[in-house]
Amino acid sequence: xGVFWLNELPSMxxxxxxxxxxxxxxxxxxxxxxxxFQPSVDGKxxxxxxxxxxxxxxxxxxxxxxxxxLQDILTRWHRMRGDRTLWVPGTDHGGIATQNVVEKxxxxxxxxxxxxxxxxxxxRMWKWRGESGDTILMQxxxxxxxxxxTRTRFTMDEVCSRAxxxxxxxxxxxxxxxxxxxxxxxxxRCQTALADIEVEHEDRAGKLWHIRYPLExxxxxxxxxxxxxxxxxxxxxxxxxxxxxxxASLIGQRLRLPLTERTIPIVxxxxxxxxxxxxxxxxxxxxxxxxxxxxxxxxxxxVVVIGFDGKMTEQAGIYGGLDRFDARKRIxxxxxxxxxxxxxxxxxxxxxxxxxxxxxxxxxxxxxWFMSMKDLASRAAQATRDGRVKIFPASWEKPYISWLDNxxxxxxxxxxxxxxxxxxxxxxxSYVPPRTGSKTLADSKHLSASAPCSPLxxxxxxxRCPACGSTELRQDEDVLxxxxxxxxxxxxxxxxxxxTDDLKSFYPTNVLVxxxxxxxxxxxxxxxxxxxxxxxxxxxxxxxxxxxxxxxGKKMSKSLGNxxxxxxxxxxxGTDALxxxxxxxxxxxxxxxxxxxxxxxxxxxxxxxxxxxxxVQMNLADxxxxxxxxxxxxxxxxxxxxxxxxxxDALQGTIAGVTEALGSYNPAEASRLLYEFAWGSLCDWxxxxxxxxxxxxxxxxxxxxxxxxxxxxxxTLRLLHPTMPFETETIYQSLKPxxxxxxxxxxxxxxxxxxxxxxxxxxxxxxxLVQNIVTAIRTLRSEAIIxxxxxxxxxxxxxxxxxxxxxxxxxxxxxxxxxxxxxxLTLGTEKDRxxxxxxxxxxxxxxxxxxxxxxxxxxxxIRLERNRAQLEQLLTKGRAMLENRDFIERAPKExxxxxxxxxxxTQQKLDWLARNLEGLxx
RNA sequence: GCCCAGUUAGCUCAGUUGGUAGAGUACUUCCUUGACAUGGAAGGGGUCACAGGUUCGAGUCCUGUACUGGGCACCA
Numbered sequence: 001x002g003v004f005w006l007n008e009l010p011s012m013x014x015x016x017x018x019x020x021x022x023x024x025x026x027x028x029x030x031x032x033x034x035x036x037f038q039p040s041v042d043g044k045x046x047x048x049x050x051x052x053x054x055x056x057x058x059x060x061x062x063x064x065x066x067x068x069x070l071q072d073i074l075t076r077w078h079r080m081r082g083d084r085t086l087w088v089p090g091t092d093h094g095g096i097a098t099q100n101v102v103e104k105x106x107x108x109x110x111x112x113x114x115x116x117x118x119x120x121x122x123x124r125m126w127k128w129r130g131e132s133g134d135t136i137l138m139q140x141x142x143x144x145x146x147x148x149x150t151r152t153r154f155t156m157d158e159v160c161s162r163a164x165x166x167x168x169x170x171x172x173x174x175x176x177x178x179x180x181x182x183x184x185x186x187x188x189r190c191q192t193a194l195a196d197i198e199v200e201h202e203d204r205a206g207k208l209w210h211i212r213y214p215l216e217x218x219x220x221x222x223x224x225x226x227x228x229x230x231x232x233x234x235x236x237x238x239x240x241x242x243x244x245x246x247x248a249s250l251i252g253q254r255l256r257l258p259l260t261e262r263t264i265p266i267v268x269x270x271x272x273x274x275x276x277x278x279x280x281x282x283x284x285x286x287x288x289x290x291x292x293x294x295x296x297x298x299x300x301x302x303v304v305v306i307g308f309d310g311k312m313t314e315q316a317g318i319y320g321g322l323d324r325f326d327a328r329k330r331i332x333x334x335x336x337x338x339x340x341x342x343x344x345x346x347x348x349x350x351x352x353x354x355x356x357x358x359x360x361x362x363x364x365x366x367x368x369w370f371m372s373m374k375d376l377a378s379r380a381a382q383a384t385r386d387g388r389v390k391i392f393p394a395s396w397e398k399p400y401i402s403w404l405d406n407x408x409x410x411x412x413x414x415x416x417x418x419x420x421x422x423x424x425x426x427x428x429x430s431y432v433p434p435r436t437g438s439k440t441l442a443d444s445k446h447l448s449a450s451a452p453c454s455p456l457x458x459x460x461x462x463x464r465c466p467a468c469g470s471t472e473l474r475q476d477e478d479v480l481x482x483x484x485x486x487x488x489x490x491x492x493x494x495x496x497x498x499x500t501d502d503l504k505s506f507y508p509t510n511v512l513v514x515x516x517x518x519x520x521x522x523x524x525x526x527x528x529x530x531x532x533x534x535x536x537x538x539x540x541x542x543x544x545x546x547x548x549x550x551x552x553g554k555k556m557s558k559s560l561g562n563x564x565x566x567x568x569x570x571x572x573x574g575t576d577a578l579x580x581x582x583x584x585x586x587x588x589x590x591x592x593x594x595x596x597x598x599x600x601x602x603x604x605x606x607x608x609x610x611x612x613x614x615x616v617q618m619n620l621a622d623x624x625x626x627x628x629x630x631x632x633x634x635x636x637x638x639x640x641x642x643x644x645x646x647x648x649d650a651l652q653g654t655i656a657g658v659t660e661a662l663g664s665y666n667p668a669e670a671s672r673l674l675y676e677f678a679w680g681s682l683c684d685w686x687x688x689x690x691x692x693x694x695x696x697x698x699x700x701x702x703x704x705x706x707x708x709x710x711x712x713x714x715x716t717l718r719l720l721h722p723t724m725p726f727e728t729e730t731i732y733q734s735l736k737p738x739x740x741x742x743x744x745x746x747x748x749x750x751x752x753x754x755x756x757x758x759x760x761x762x763x764x765x766x767x768x769l770v771q772n773i774v775t776a777i778r779t780l781r782s783e784a785i786i787x788x789x790x791x792x793x794x795x796x797x798x799x800x801x802x803x804x805x806x807x808x809x810x811x812x813x814x815x816x817x818x819x820x821x822x823x824x825l826t827l828g829t830e831k832d833r834x835x836x837x838x839x840x841x842x843x844x845x846x847x848x849x850x851x852x853x854x855x856x857x858x859x860x861x862i863r864l865e866r867n868r869a870q871l872e873q874l875l876t877k878g879r880a881m882l883e884n885r886d887f888i889e890r891a892p893k894e895x896x897x898x899x900x901x902x903x904x905x906t907q908q909k910l911d912w913l914a915r916n917l918e919g920l921x922x
Numbered sequence: 923g924c925c926c927a928g929u930u931a932g933c934u935c936a937g938u939u940g941g942u943a944g945a946g947u948a949c950u951u952c953c954u955u956g957a958c959a960u961g962g963a964a965g966g967g968g969u970c971a972c973a974g975g976u977u978c979g980a981g982u983c984c985u986g987u988a989c990u991g992g993g994c995a996c997c998a
Contacts, residue, residue: 016957016958017960018958018960208998224998225998226998227997227998228998239998272998273996273997273998276997276998277998278998279998280998281998282998283998288998290996290997290998291998347997348997349997350996350997395926395927396926398925398926399925399926399993399994402925402994403993403994406994406995516992516993547992549991585934585935587935587936589927590927590928591927591991591992592935593934593935594934595933595934595935595947596934596947597933597934597935597946597947597948598934598935598946600946600947600960601945601946601947603960604946604960604961605960606960607958607960607961608957608958608960608961610957610958610960611957611958611960611961612957612958613957614957614958615956615957615958616957617957618956618957619957668936669936669938672936672945675945675946676945683957683958684962687957688962775963775964778963778964779963779964779965781963781964782951782952782963782964782965783964783965785951785952786952787952787953788952788953788955788962788963789953789955874942877942878942881942881978881979884978884979885978886977886978886979887978887979888978889978890977890978890979891941891978891979892941895941895979898941899941899942902942
């Protein structure tokens with residue numbers, strides 16, 4: 001339970017086993033209690049992020065975990081950099097999605113929302129949201145999200161609601177919001193209109209029915225094809241292309257509409273593609289957007305045969321009352337039995353479905369609220385064109401701008417109850433829009449024209465109609481699209497329209513972090529609203545991350561049953577491992593497939609970090625941190641050994657690289673660099689090398705190494721903290737006795753600064769040679785199957801003058817001996833080489849392991865022949881290149897020189913090999 | 923139909939300005955040595971989807987093809 005041992009045990013030893021569950025639970029409340037999540041008052045510049053508010057429905061899924069992890073990495077990083085950092089959390093009421101959840105609950109009680117009535121239903125909604133609305137926020141805490149919870153918002157709290165009303169009233173006043181009858185996408189299941197962008201297209205198997213429409217007079221006929229035969233009852237024309245010779249003579253004549261008593265005209269319209277099907281189209285103005293437009297052009301009547309409930313209307317005659325799909329079946333049967341059905345084809349169609357419930361959309365004419373988008377959209381597009389809103393990765397800019405350029409007006413009214421009710425009021429003398437589904441187009445036009453009072457848009461509940469003084473005011477029944485309030489989120493969270501300090505300090509925010517699936521639905525609209533109401537963009541950067549997919553590349557979804565629950569991963573591998581894994585997989589511009597391998601890798605990395613920290617700590621017992629050296633002491637240059645200079649150089653590269661990667665929204669690169677440094681450099685080499693000094697009998701060398709280890713580890717912890725906050729904080733606490741600092745928590749330590757003075761390319765190259773020699777010896781031992789426990793002597797012939805000093809250095813020699821399990825290392829010339837030996841080469845010379853009884857001459861010969869074959873291949877390739885005159889003449893001189901050097905090295909190695917092979921046979 | 927990505931080791935994926943292809947995992951061999959077997963050392967394994975082109979040189983740049991995924995439009 002918790003990490004109380006940290007506070008209770010004076011030794012502060014890290015437990016032997018890394019168990020994330022124990023170390024992760026304690027820090028969050030401590031950080032929060034310290035007020036670290038709130039913006040510091042003394043930061044130089046503000047840095048703010050506003051969370052994409054998750055719906056109050058459901059709980060944290062992997063997409064949320066990714067989104068939140070990336071935001072938290074940025075937030076923690078900027079906080080460490082000393083910025084006045086704020087991450088605002090909150091939730092979205094989620095409109096239709098949330099209402100659907102509660103309606104489902106009602107259904108299990110055999111009730112509908114209409115049974116309850118609006119008021120009781122909304123009570124139910126609020127109760128439900130009170131019970132489960134904060135679940136996801138608790139889970140974000142669990143993930144480590146360093147949000148400022150004192151600023152938590154909900155899109156339907158009073159602060160946000162007021163902003164919604166204010167925005168609506170202002171837009172209405174400018175004439176940018178209007179109401180009117182239009183053809184909209186209607187979801188018969190959700191019982192509401194949807195915006196175009198809320199309609200998804202799914203490929204579904206369908207049929208194309210060919211139906212014969214006989215001419216009213218004479219014996220001719222026209223064959224039309226349709227995927228929705230039930231709409232034929234609402235046909236008011238058949239259209240053909242004016243240039244289609246097949247039908248030229250028929251234009252203006254009338255057809256008998258099968259199954260009805262009606263006749264309909266044949267009209268010519270250029271929207272008809274003569275090449276498709278029969279070239280003749282049945283026209284149903286009341287039930288199809290294209291037909292609606294044809295109908296407008298030709299003055300065709302609307303015959304509404306499908307109602308808002310998805311059932312056939314009275315106008316559908318004997319089919320009235322049937323569900324639209326049952327009616328389709330019946331109509332096809334009747335057409336067939338009466339000889340009107342010519343043929344039926346299989347047909348693949350992109351069905352328009354509701355993005356919330358996948359029900360097939362019915363295009364219907366209805367009276368709705370719309371928002372004019374052209375002007376707002378072009379300003380938004382301009383903001384990206386001139387760089388005020390930059391999108392990362394930039395490849396999303398083109399589709400984003402193209403969407404804005406081709407925008408159509410936004411249907412913002414919804415016929416649901418959960419949401420912001422439209423702040424428009426009607427008196428008895430004003431036009432009242434027809435209740436959806438009950439009136440036709442013609443009715444509402446009439447009512448609108450004759451009303452003496454105008455509807456009243458008002459932020460606060462008005463007392464009376466300003467025109468006629470009536471106090472009998474009725475509010476509009478519709479609620480706003482949930483994305484309307486989301487669009488105001490970046491400033492409504494700061495109490496707009498109040499000019500609060502927060503609004504002034506933190507708007508515009510620095511970055512919006514989101515997936516590309518809501519780029520248009522949400523991001524574009526925030527930019528438009530920000531420009532409109534704040535006269536500035538809502539964020540400078542849009543960081544678009546990938547969508548989490550499963551191993552088959554499918555989007556994770558409950559219905560597919562392929563979800564990986566982040567809570568399970570946290571339980572199994574730890575939160576830090578989950579975070580690291582998400583960050584490391586988050587390649588810019590690409591969706592990610594998370595596999596168990598990825599979590600495993602991250603968990604093992606966390607474990608490695610834990611253990612190297614234990615190693616450092618176990619070796620600090622006699623170490624006193626130097627005083628008055630600032631928070632972390634860099635060892636004095638004169639005490640630095642080769643390996644120290646090398647790791648400092650590598651650390652500088654890592655600091656610079658990680659900082660650059662985070663700044664360019666590339667957490668995968670940052671994670672990769674940290675993994676490589678921590679594991680590949682620190683653990684694999686530096687720690688091993690340090691054992692020589694730590695176990696040796698030179699106290700000053702020991703102390704210097706201890707200082708180095710503390711410094712390197714502590715810096716690594718800081719670099720890793722934004723990604724793995726819990727583990728790094730735990731380790732940091734255990735390291736505090738040696739830090740010579742008043743520091744409290746790692747979370748608020750400064751981000752490491754790259755220090756060019758610590759770069760040391762020469763030492764780096766020297767150390768690489770040491771690595772090269774050690775690896776060569778290890779390989780040799782492994783190939784010759786010398787057990788690790790067996791120590792041997794080593795004889796080196798170094799033919800590069802520049803390395804002889806290095807290999808003469810006692811410390812370097814001790815290092816090589818330790819790492820390669822060598823007893824006695826001798827430097828000499830070729831003529832002194834031992835008589836019996838194992839042999840290999842490195843980039844600067846020859847390595848002999850004098851090992852008389854270990855040499856099996858036959859095996860050794862085979863081994864060396866194999867090595868020779870490899871080298872010869874390289875040599876042939878290298879020679880061919882250098883014999884190519886074009887290469888010599890055209891390639892950069894440096895490149896050619898490099899090749900020459902490499903070739904010389906290879907040749908030399910080969911010579912040595914050949915000579916030793918001779919020696920072996922002789 | 924248009925546009926955008928992707929195609930690299932058995933698997934999951936990196937690869938910045940063109941210069942002899944990398945990681946994790948899996949596999950083989952050796953090792954439980956006082957940080958770590960959730961580990962260490964070494965090794966095998968790749969015509970970088972295909973076909974052209976540019977270039978001294980292409981995984982990387984250009985064109986085309988195939989397949990996969992995504993976005994947009996049409997869909998009577």
